[in-house]
Amino acid sequence: METARQTALMEQPEIVELFRVLEGNGLKKEQKEVESLVKYLDGMESQFGQVLEELRDVKEQLSQIQDGGVKASVLRIAEQAQGKVQEVGGQFYTVRKNLIQSAKSVLQTFKEKGKDALQKAVSAMKIPSVLARIQEKLHGAMESMNRQADKMEVLSGELHAAGGHIKNVGRIFRGKEREKVEPQATDRGITAKIRKSFLTISGRLSSMEQTTGNVRKRLEQFVQKEDKKPSVKGELKN
Template identity: 55%
Template sequence: MEAAVVLREQPEIRELFEVLEGNGLKKERQEVESLMNYLEGMESQFGEVIKELKEVRGQLEQIQDRGIKATAARLLDSAEGKVQEIGGQIALVKTNLVRSAKNAVQEFKEKGVGALRKAMSAMKIPTVLSALKESLHSGMESMERNAAKIGIVGGDLNRAAQHTKNAGRALIGRRIKEPAEPKGDKGILAKVQKAFLSFGRSFAAMEKAADNAQKRMEQFCRGEGKKPSVKAELKQIKSGRNAGQKMQPAREQAR
């Protein structure tokens, strides 16, 4: 991700905001603002994920069993690939947002407000957020699967170690112990599993933030010049009626 790029400081974004405000396009400005705030909010979270990935990579070097180390390394490679995929998608959205802002301003200067509206609509910001949500949800599921697989490897390792101990105890006639519980964060594999679960929670939080950004856009669009709560209730109560019946209360409110 291009962490150095602060969207609100880009001249293309600042000029777009000036143009939108000057022409009363509040909904369009709100959409850009919501997407921009969301992307900037993800920077620190993604930075933490990348930092933790590097730490986990270092911990894998301490694993003695080559087979287990190879399995853990493959799972970590998969996790890194998913992080890079989503990070690249977010970086592309940022780049496209700046480019689209520049194009929208240019359209306005050449063709007027109508062209500006079309250019803003072409950004399809709600659709962009939906795509990001899908990728983040996929990332969360991927991390949870990796955590489960690491848990299986750790469980097998623990049982194998206990079996070896029991073989020795049987030779000297001592009672065989029941399998011991894993030692949590003290084991390297347990730390790796914990990291995968942490990555999954981070992706889930980012997905939730994208969903909240979408909802804020919808609320703003519904509420621009109207009462959103009333309109929402009318949609629910009169969902089975025709369009003309739905619009009647709104006209009565306007009077």
């Protein structure tokens, strides 16, 4: 799954203008919400790029497998892993695209209806909920990657045992004693390397999930704190 380097959201004209308008109208909470999501998405791009790089390594390792049946089995496992990663990439792409579109819409709303409408429009973006959905996708992909790594471990063991049995058949025909089949070392063989790649990807996805959760938690705490502060309108009415 290839992705071209995208322009940082912080440099997108619509986002830059939205920050200017929010700051100019003293909407600190709303500015913080948008800023948290923008910085998060820009930061996730490089981390997700590392996940894609690991998947490319898996494809290269796959090409080195000689046995057609083995290659087909590993390919099925790799495709399941790639499918989950593509779901995460699709989620990032959708959120990014929707954020830019929402920024345009919010700015138009502000021009037509003013500050109060601007505040409501940013709130309607439901940024903490967006982060929660991304976190859920990352968790699902991480769990899937662990399952694929487990499948590779089983397959690796079966291949080693099968190879040992074939070797023993030849020894029997030559009138020699059977050799004991030792368990395959986890750091040898192409299937073991692919398993390690899956575990590396799982670790990266887990780190991304944790980062997402931390950003979401800090943002929710900030929003709750701001909501508890008395508004200027409320103070004037008292």
